[in-house]
Amino acid sequence: MRGAASLCPAILVLLLGVIPRAQAPSPETATPTPQVEPPLPSAGAQLPYSVVVIDPGHGGEDIGTRGVAGTEEKTITLAIAQRVKTLLESSLGVRVVLTRSDDRRVSFDERAAIANNSRAGLFLSLHLNSSPNPASAGAEVIQLRQGRLAGGRGRVVDDESVALPAPGGTTRTVDLVRWETAQARHLDASAALAETLEAQLRTRVTMSARPALDLPLRVLPSVNMPAVVLEMAYLSNAGEEGLVQSDSYQDNIAQAIHDTVVQFSALAEERESR
Template identity: 30%
Template sequence: MVIELNKSVNAELFSLEPSADFGHRIVIDLKDPNPSPVPTNSKAPVRDKDIVIVIDPGHGGVDPGSIGPEGTYEKNITLSISKMLEKRINEEPGLRAVMTRTGDYYISPNDRPGFATKENADLLVSIHADAFSTPQPRGGSVWVLSKGRADSELGRLLERTERNSELLGSAADLIGDRDTERYFAETIFNMSMDLSRASSYDISNKVIKEMKKVTKMHKKVPQSASFAVLTAPETPSILVEVGFISNPQEEKNLNWRAYRQQLADSLFKSIQVFFRNAPPEGTLWAQERDNQPVRHKVKSGESLSLVAKRYNVDLDRLREANNIKGDLVRIGQTLTIPEF
């Protein structure tokens, strides 16, 4: 067999032990050190009222992923947890889940970020199960795109884009000079990717906080690596390893439906907390946040008149909104600030 390539890649050859379903296998792993990035749309997307979460069950089809000591396929575990998470998300008003795969079929890792770009997603969550050559390692971990990889994605995207105005949409009409356009495009896109990385890291910490209530964490802080699935340019993306399928006890746990549900629930809770704190503008959750009354917690030295002056509201209206007859307030008391 001859494989002709149009660029240099890192190649590894594996001979795998035969299994009942796959027989004798030779796996050639071709890793592109510089994969083509997913281009952004030239037109500004229409903001979906729902917060869109793309769920990516790792592996699938001819790619079983890691195989546990008792023959458990990673691809089945990841799909099951993903469907549980999808159900939780779609039951929550204001959230909508999109699956990269809904059955046992193969999707290239390089194609998976395209789902996030197509859906104008607010988050991509890729679910996997770790494996090691020895059975001892165990626990979950959360991964984000390394800064070096992200920066190189930016460079390649700018080089491969015929005109940098494709990154800017209608804003490019305001820029006449092509050199200025290029630097402006690079600046805006770089800021966007920095924001995406920051959001990815933030939600990763929340996932770790929730997951450690369910399972031991192999890594207690977010890790970074060059995973192709995390390269959607403007979508915060995380890869969650739910445990080591190569560990006999964790393989047993992952085959327990109630345990998988607990993992899915922990992922849902972290997503819920993250987007309740920072809902994207134009979404239902952002509207609900904006409609919430402003509240103020009284601190030492503050009086009712001082609070009224700070928020520029009438003192009588402040009393009425909080059912206060005099001017006394207690330290730690929460006051509702009436609208203007």
């Protein structure tokens, strides 16, 4: 054993002598590191919410507006909503709730109830516009402001707190959100959502001369989450009527909504961390 031990240094020297050392590549031959695109956010990991509500306007006997060539608003809004659902669920992993998935009429209150019961992170209602002026064109984003919820009294009605019986003979206080003014607590977030969506649309489609509007649309006041309406084009404009039926235009709208969801989620996370 003593003799074998004395051979170890010599063997190590021989091994070190014959094992080549790795040579660093010269600057001329170095392989550049490939640029890896950042992964898309996945629900639960990146997004602060896991549900998005898309509301295809009209349906059933309520066709919405009709284009100069006969295109019905209800058909286009559903087609684009389904396209958005496929894109968001496949790339972001969020669950997309449609307020209707077929050709049926859904009341405004039903749409709001579907959205509120889903506990979604945002609500986006899809529509198409119309005007007596056939030259009117472009997309528009519509939101509510506080004055639209005031009911003529100059202020939003406060939510109510009620005491309900609890086990042990005690009571618990529950805050009740008034149905007709549920949107009031989300007006700032809805404004941020509208601004984000408008910016994303502007890089992909023609925007109206008045791209951001404040209108008292019936579907918005009862939605208890950030919510906006998107008027995607004017069916009364013959050019836009044809355009909005094309795959490329519908893809552009869907991609703008996708990127809005990603960007708005970052804003939502920032607000929650404050």
